Amino acid sequence: MDIKFRATLGALCLLSICSSAKAATECMFTYQWHIPISYTEKIVLTDQAPPTSGYVELAAQTSTQFITSNTIHSTCNPGQDGQAFSGSVADYQGSLETYTTKEGKNVELYPTSMPGIYYGVKMYSKQCPQMGGYIPPNKDWTFIYDIGDDKETECLKNDEPYYFELAFFMGSDYKPKEDSILLQNLPIEEHGHFKLSGSDGDSNPGSVTVLTVEFTAELKKNASACISASTLLNEMQNHLAINNLVTTAQHRGDFDDTRPENSLDAFHLSYDRCRPNVETDVRETSDHQLVVFHDLNVGKMLEPGYDPVSGLGPNDALSTLTLAQLQSKFLVNVATRQPTTLTVPTVDEMLQDYISYNGQSLIYLETKSSSVIIPTALALYRKSVDFSSSNLLKRVIMKVNMAEYPSPDLWNHALVSAGIPTGTTIMIDPVITPNDASKINELPDSTFACPAGVTDTKSICAVRAWAQAPVTLAPMVSVLIKDSSDFTQAVDKENIQGSYSAPTSLAVSNTRSGSIAHIVAEIKSAGKALEVFSPVPDYMLWKNFNFYTETVYDKNIPQDIPVRDAFYNNDSSCCYRVLDKLSPSTIATEATDYRLNLGWLRDIGANIITADDTDSINTYFSQAGGLDTTLTPYTKAPSFYMQSLLSWQLGIAVAPSALLSSAKDAQFLWSNNDSYAWTYRLDAPSQAYESGHSPYILLTRQPDGRVIVWPLKATSQCLRSNLSSASWDYVYWKNDCKSLNSQWEMQPSVDDKRYFSLIDANKMTLTWTYSGKLYWGYNYGYVYVDKPTTLSTPYYWKLGQD
CATH class of the missing domain: 3.20.20.190 (Phosphatidylinositol (PI) phosphodiesterase)
Known part of the structure; x- marks a missing residue:
């Protein structure tokens, strides 16, 4: 587990000289923390039948605890006000209608790469684990927990850090799978905030912002x-x-x-x-x-x-x-x-x-x-x-x-x-x-x-x-x-x-x-x-x-x-x-x-x-x-x-994948329906997704062993090379999945069997070049096949996770 963080001292006010101005605040986080979370170990979850409605929490076979490489602390000033541990989704761009209830509080559910599987994000005190909770499905600050006057100093003014934890949930929309499956986080730039406050009028209070959350999890079948x-x-x-x-x-x-x-x-x-x-x-x-x-x-x-x-x-x-x-x-x-x-x-x-x-x-x-x-x-x-x-x-x-x-x-x-x-x-x-x-x-x-x-x-x-x-x-x-x-x-x-x-x-x-x-x-x-x-x-x-x-x-x-x-x-x-x-x-x-x-x-x-x-x-x-x-x-x-x-004969040999190139910055093959195929970096902006483009594709094996490449969201179209063998041209997404030019031979690399050269009916290799153009500030390239008179060294692509 590797968690990095960025801390910014709130304003220029040092706690030692501002305590009298904050007498009513009592306890607060000492900085404005910005936390990206990344797991290096796979999380293992126990599969179960989906609920008929709502959501059910999945049991984790491995720990989902997150411990920062440095520590998040809170401190307290004199005063009598009770402390509110609060949360907010803040600038999160996803749906606020996807949530469940845990321990009497609403929990925002974030989607994963597997439809129907979600997660919530919790923060809590190591000294007092009950003092914490999950990011709620609200843009405004929402009360999560009141520690109570008697416990403030014991729980909130000490050297013990705050930790994070994920909880995973299965919705009634989950389609059960016969096998254990792997799932990952989706790219979410910001999940939400946490804060401690005894008064809504606090000036420059500290807070904790959860940025990205990265993980790989296995939903494991149980015999x-x-x-x-x-x-x-x-x-x-x-x-x-x-x-x-x-x-x-x-x-x-x-x-x-x-x-x-x-x-x-x-x-x-x-x-x-x-x-x-x-x-x-x-x-x-x-x-x-x-x-x-x-x-x-x-x-x-x-x-x-x-x-x-x-x-x-x-x-x-x-x-x-x-x-x-x-x-x-x-x-x-x-x-x-x-x-x-x-x-x-x-x-x-x-x-x-x-x-x-x-x-x-x-x-x-x-x-x-x-x-x-x-x-x-x-x-x-x-x-x-x-x-x-x-x-x-x-x-x-x-x-x-x-x-x-x-x-x-x-x-x-x-x-x-x-x-x-x-x-x-x-x-x-x-x-x-x-x-x-x-x-x-x-x-x-x-x-x-x-x-x-x-x-x-x-x-x-x-x-x-x-x-x-x-x-x-x-x-x-x-x-x-x-x-x-x-x-x-x-x-x-x-x-x-x-x-x-x-x-x-x-x-x-x-x-x-x-x-x-x-x-x-x-x-x-x-x-x-x-x-x-x-x-x-x-x-x-x-x-x-x-x-x-x-x-x-x-x-x-x-x-x-x-x-x-x-x-x-x-x-x-x-x-x-x-x-x-x-x-x-x-x-x-x-x-x-x-x-x-x-x-x-x-x-x-x-x-x-x-x-x-x-x-x-x-x-x-x-x-x-x-x-x-x-x-x-x-x-x-x-x-x-x-x-x-x-x-192959039944047409059900399908690989849902991100097709990834091996040259320069890793480049996905992106769909662009009714037009040419193009490449984009892995970290393409969200606007590319919002405009309908996707790096996720389907490959289906044909009875003779060749593959057809389909956009995941438009299976009536497939990737087709130029119908002429006289010259090279861009490769297009076309409503033509029957001709030989839409059926690709996969030839593996001798050096690394994970990489394949995709060869069309004219024995030309699928490759790409930078276009020199920008989309939202990112370079992208056109996909084409080699000139038959000047065949280049075979270009190899790597299939993303099955």
Whole structure:
């Protein structure tokens, strides 16, 4: 915290020679203080539901106290008058209609960068903390507190200083966010005044003027404040499928460019974001320890020296390592290839952390091999016994291949045989793939058979058994289906993500008997929730570089493929496309793969969609209809920096930013609707804002990776370069957001990945120059693109905070 101040001695009157003239004043501030306040540490606030009306104070997890680098004092002269501690907003230019009441007094509320979040400014005596209060919503001096005659000298004439404090408030106009958010102060030159006075006739009284207040605050989600796991489970079991709604499961936790996948940090973020469902993976080390890990090999996630593209570097199979060997390595940031301080958690550690953190998300443990199924069930059961109050068996669901346990009876028998008491329910999400269906069909009758008189294939009988199982045991059934080829009647459709073929009906009669479509129809006809996986290309996730022209090598074809289609192989190497994995069989024709198309997923009756980018899915179904808002009350778009192809396709990869240049004084790109774009300094005068100009813009990713730049207040216009490639010209804000000249390639700087060169369709770079003109005494510049014959060194811009 750094607070500077300026003091001016009131008039030329020294206190020692003016006391008799001020006998009635008694106590006052010794100077006219002018205080700008600046926090160096982030303020952390606890999020909560907004009030139905008015304002509610937010609890601060960190101190909001301000201590000046020098001290503010008051002094007292002889006299009998009581002291009034008063305040005024003075020359503050904002609204005086935005205020609340605290401790019986009105408090002026100042806006922040987050609409609906406000703050008030308090001043008080260290010696007598009750002697103080908040700036009121009045231009005239307004009484705040009367210290009383008996306490004047004790409280007001001593060496103890005065301090400041902020209180934060949430209004009924606040729109709740799914995630923790950052907010800042807005530029306010003067907040208000405080003074001490026993008489309105005081001459040259001292006062304290609060000038600017600068802070960054985090409105932090609290996992304990999320919808309870019991409410989530009830909705999943009893309403989701019946009401034909959609929810999501976060695949591998909320990993990003700082939190590795399947790490405790990634799970914590999922809990804080109130994800209804979080899915993770269980594998086994060479010494038979259960760990949370996705891939067969460890190179991608544990070896900084491994290169997924070339395949060079250490890349052991996880099954060859002991737990000690595995946890001697740190998880790698997959975007930077740098190690973190996190290690691979065991299943026991993950469950213990889930209980301790009080996460409310339902957990899905996907067992990656048959050998880990019963050990995982035992670990879950034992943890539930050790922590009986956690109700763990109603918060964790095991994902198990249906070929291992084709019926509920076989599953329950296996649990009892392993020593789990009869009658104990361990919830299961039975997963069936075309390969599982083939395996079930080949099982001997002594292992599994259809009921007498039923002529369906064994896989259909198995699906029917699980679809009709109690929701308390199997809340859903998971299916790997990629297209509509095995529905007998389909219709061509088109949406924002492209063309696809959708079944005309989900009735069993509209499917090829024994096919993967038949399996889906059985689940839907039983009223069971259908779970599917939607594959979002993960090679480019959270990598902060350009994807417009880049390709990577696909050894499965073999040839180069667009990076926006690329997935890591499960051996940690790069890369494959979903089309490489099509595997036509008697169960599934698999002519193509529609699983990323959310319209198709809706048409096949998907209820639970597991994906790496659940924010895009939630946002889509919130807007299109169908989202289960009991499970997900609030939605948000994914981070612009996630680099999710799904968000690009849906047009919701948006970065609200201030676009900031790196040359000379930092220059914002300012909107100037229906005219040229221009730059201005960060400290532009308030008149620039008042005349409608703004440095805040929106960037939206297109499906090919390029961006469109929009003024924040006029989204019908966007930034368009000159349509001719023969000469350079100013860049304009135009009602033309479809042409290639309004779509910009973002090329990162080699030296600093936070900075980007914006390149137009003619491969010319967005840059600017001082115009030599002034606006309210400040220089501004025109924005243009380079001459094609004299291309300059690429000019780099930095995106402001997301």
